[in-house]
Amino acid sequence: MSDLISRGFRGKRRPAEPGRVPPGQYETRDFPVLSAGPTPRVSLADWDFRLTGNLDRERRWTWEEFRALPREKITRDIHCVTKWSKLDTEWEGVSVETLLEGVQTSAEYVLAFCDGGYTTNLPLADLADGKAWVVDTYEAEPLPPEHGGPARLLVPHLYFWKSAKWVRGLRLVDEDEPGFWEALGYHHYGDPWREQRYWND
Amino acid sequence: MTDAKSQSFAPPPVVWRKAELLAILSETPRVKTLWLRVPGWPGHRPGQHVDVRLTAEDGYQAERSYSLASAPERELPGRENVALTIERLGDGEVSPYLTEQVRPGDRIELRGPIGGYFTWAAEDGGPLALVAGGTGVVPLMSMLRHRARLAHPAPAWLLYSSRSFAEIIYREELEGLAEKGDRTHVLHTLTRSAPPGWMGLRGRIDREMLATRIPPAAARPLCFVCGPTQMVETAASALVDLGHDPARVKTERFGPTGA
Missing domain, CATH: 3.40.50.80 (Nucleotide-binding domain of ferredoxin-NADP reductase (FNR) module)
Structure with missing residues (x-):
């Protein structure tokens, strides 16, 4: 909390349900687009999703195989580090838990990798127990490319840069290593409720 | 700071600083440039931005991000001075305050610089x-x-x-x-x-x-x-x-x- 009052500032105080918008965030009904480079292009014929790194054997799904996996409908609030939060977003996809079924690993961390070269790091535990998905559908429509289509990671309990767009796989690793934004000064974990925006937060 | 251990470089800590508004320039009918003196400003790379935080009397806060407009050259006496260029958004919460209500001498909280990819050196x-x-x-x-x-x-x-x-x-x-x-x-x-x-x-x-x-x-x-x-x-x-x-x-x- 600051001891500096901004003279005459009242703010708009958009009504949000208590407890749904984390500190420093405001609610938006838009769906802003943020990415560091051009939207990558990939044909579904070439698309696959892979589990690599420290595990008993690599796993790979083609688009058809991925689409045939058990699917879930997900409704969650999302929080972007650039300050907007969007409530009750509706997605469809495959739980990461489903993808990890039968995988034997001693890895504790994951580096998600994507078309376009983007990466982000997460503790493996944050992807288990139905807390994360690979989604290909937004509001009942195929996920638009600018929002990460054909498929993106959805990890709604962390800041949205962890929900990597254009995701192509997860590398299971023993040591936490910074991903793209994490190496550029953003927080390694990114809990919006603890306002973990930047590395020293 | 265990988080920083595996970083390829240690960026300066992103801490809130109390900046003083030095001058306001009108760029267009809806856009103003705010020159701020930021004590302890660590310098920036062109392309980076800052977070600005406003606090109402009852403790309500709003934060937004704004790009740095100034060059990063830090020769005295402007060593700690930075410029933000801000557009007033019709339905905005923070930009109308920063473009219409503030005046020189006001203090504003900001932290940064933030972002290291969209930069040129x-x-x-x-x-x-x-x-x-x-x-x-x-x-x-x-x-x-x-x-x-x-x-x-x-x-x-x-x-x-x-x-x-x-x-x-x-x-x-x-x-x-x-x-x-x-x-x-x-x-x-x-x-x-x-x-x-x-x-x-x-x-x-x-x-x-x-x-x-x-x-x-x-x-x-x-x-x-x-x-x-x-x-x-x-x-x-x-x-x-x-x-x-x-x-x-x-x-x-x-x-x-x-x-």
Whole structure:
């Protein structure tokens, strides 16, 4: 909390349900687009999703195989580090838990990798127990490319840069290593409720 | 700070600082530049931004991000001074306060610099192909100012889209840069209205403009595209179509997020 009052500032105080918008965030009904480079292009014929790194054997799904996996409908609030939060977003996809079924690993961390070269790091535990998905559908429509289509990671309990767009796989690793934004000064974990925006937060 | 251990470099801590508002410049009817003195400011790279935090008397707070407009040169006496250029958004919460209510002497909290990808430093070289829509010009202006201060030899192009002549931000300063003869090329396009006798481009930035007005892919320019989402999406995708290496096309989306 600051001891500096901004003279005459009242703010708009958009009504949000208590407890749904984390500190420093405001609610938006838009769906802003943020990415560091051009939207990558990939044909579904070439698309696959892979589990690599420290595990008993690599796993790979083609688009058809991925689409045939058990699917879930997900409704969650999302929080972007650039300050907007969007409530009750509706997605469809495959739980990461489903993808990890039968995988034997001693890895504790994951580096998600994507078309376009983007990466982000997460503790493996944050992807288990139905807390994360690979989604290909937004509001009942195929996920638009600018929002990460054909498929993106959805990890709604962390800041949205962890929900990597254009995701192509997860590398299971023993040591936490910074991903793209994490190496550029953003927080390694990114809990919006603890306002973990930047590395020293 | 165990988090920082595995970082490839340790950026300065991003802590809240109490800045003093030194001066307000009117850039266009809706856009103002705020010059702030930030005690302890660690310096920045062109393209980076800051978070600004406002606090009401009852403790209610609002935070927003704004790009740094100033060059990072830190010679005295302006060592701790930074400039933010801010557009008043009609339905905004923070921008109307920062563009209309503040006055010199006020104190404002900010922290930064933030962001390390959409940046340009001398060692990155060129040529530079900067593509801006509206206030998207702000971080690109920081790059052009830095380049001018360094007398950096890389040629630079700015293709800049504004709604109207009156809404061109930094117009006179850009003219000055273009006339200096240091290979700065400024190309304006106006999307809604143009004054009689307008000699510049008309219409939104499109593939044709990107194919003919900035260096071709073969020249391997470093492209920075900043503006509203649709403009950035269109321009970045056209650049890739035209053969530019996606790794040399950096983007930043700007503007209102609605609600």
